[in-house]
Amino acid sequence: MSEFLATTLAAFDEHLGYSTSAFMLTTSERPHPGHRAYAGVQHGHPSFVLEEYFERWADLDPLTSEPGLALFERRGYTTMAELYSGLDRGRRRFVDDFLRRTGAQGQLSVRLAAGWSDGYVTLHNGDGFDSHDRLLMNALAPQLTELLARRLPAGLEAGLTVREGQVAELVTLGFSNAEIAGILHVEEDTVKKHVSHAMAKVGVHRRTQLAVAWATGRRLDLPAPNRA
Secondary structure, eight states, X not given: OHHHHHHHHHHHHHHHOOOSEEEEEEXXXXXXXXXXXXXXXXXXXXXXXXXXXXXXXXXXXXXXXXXXXXXXXXXXXXXXXXXXXTOOHHHHHIIIIIIHHTTOOSEEEEEEEOSSEEEEEEEEOTTOOOHHHHHHHHHHHHHHHHHHHHHSOOOOOSSOOHHHHHHHHHHHTTOOHHHHHHHHTSOHHHHHHHHHHHHHHHTOSSHHHHHHHHHHTOOTTSOOOOOO
């Protein structure tokens, strides 16, 4: 997955001339966009930029504000320029301190609604973006979404709540209960309950079985399809 994310951004640089960018993953509120990234890669920035983002700023990212999520849901993309005037104090600090310091205050971000996880490809440019950039990103989004979906867990329609689905997704991607609690801003005991409920609904008894079922999209308590 990390290789795919990094290669995609390198291709944006080599073939389209976008030299600084990021490709982030977040659990969705299915079918709505999610609120916090759980992983990602960057291109064209020093490594400390992404480290600082996750350690200090992830919860203040304007792209995950309610206006930002509404734009992602309605049209699939948003820009920092159109969000800035409506930001609260904390999110403005994200732009004025972090983004300006790293030369990334101009952002154009497109959502890749790939299932229980969303991808966000965000281009960075101090001078902002125009209609050509937006049209190009919208044109590329369907194919990028398909490529991302192939690399994410298939998921299951097993009557899980949104939170149970998010937890099952993160379990399958290898996160511990403590890490999941940090991503979702809940107690670790709450995560354990969600894992137990998800296992019961999927029809498995162990965490590893939940991960296999969620990754393959096939319930393990049902016979495999006859391919003869």
